[in-house]
Amino acid sequence: MPRKYALGLREARVGETRDCIVASLLRLMACGPYDSITIGQIARGADVAEKTVHRHFASKGAIFVAWAESAAEAESARLMEMVGGDCPRCATQRLVRGLFRVYEENSGRMWDFVRAGSGSEGIAAYQADFVRFRRRLASVVVDGWPAVWRLGRERTVQLLVTATSFLTWKALREQSELTEEEAVAAVLDGIERTLMNRGPGGRHPEDQMEQSADAR
Secondary structure (H helix, E strand, O other), rough: OHHHHHHHHHHHHHHHHHHHHHHHHHHHHHHOOOHHHOOHHHHHHHHOHHHHHHHOOHHHHHHHHHHHHHHHHHHHHHHHHHHOOOHHHHHHHHHHHHHHHHHHHHHHHHHHHHHHHOOOOOHHHHHHHHHHHHHHHHHHHHHOOOOOOOOOOHHHHHHHHHOOOOHHHHHHHHHOOOOHHHHHHHHHHHHHHHEEEOHHHOHHHHHHHHHHHOHH
């Protein structure tokens, strides 16, 4: 029992140290660009030696990935639940809103993360993982209502992934200067016009089903 207790304490301390190192990086990023931050600065901010940082993380990029993994873990299950439902437009809307909300809450750090990918294999690999996760989200929506989409499955999934990317959000919010709600509406309008089938009179399939139910 004492040995297990000591092991638990040691693991807790390791976790606390890692958290302090990640928090130090995030504080430094709030004051200056990621590229200019050094391991020495991170160590001082975490009140540990540089060798302690290196013992826990192979590189500065690995510290950044630890933040991304923690942030994604908190959101991934919620996002997967959001893309279910009983109509494709509702699920698509939740997909767009859910991802855009993540971007809104982490915009500065995510942009640094995107730019850092060119200089860190670990960050680039995690970026690829995030794209695959967004593909899974889009696939749930597409596979749930296969008759709704005008194009083939793979093409539709890829276009949904592009439409819900951080760079799409950034272009709409910062370059086009749309509000958060306007950015969501613009993407949803583009998805409906270019990807979703329309029946007689230009109505979407679920609109026709609702109208038939009302008539009965």
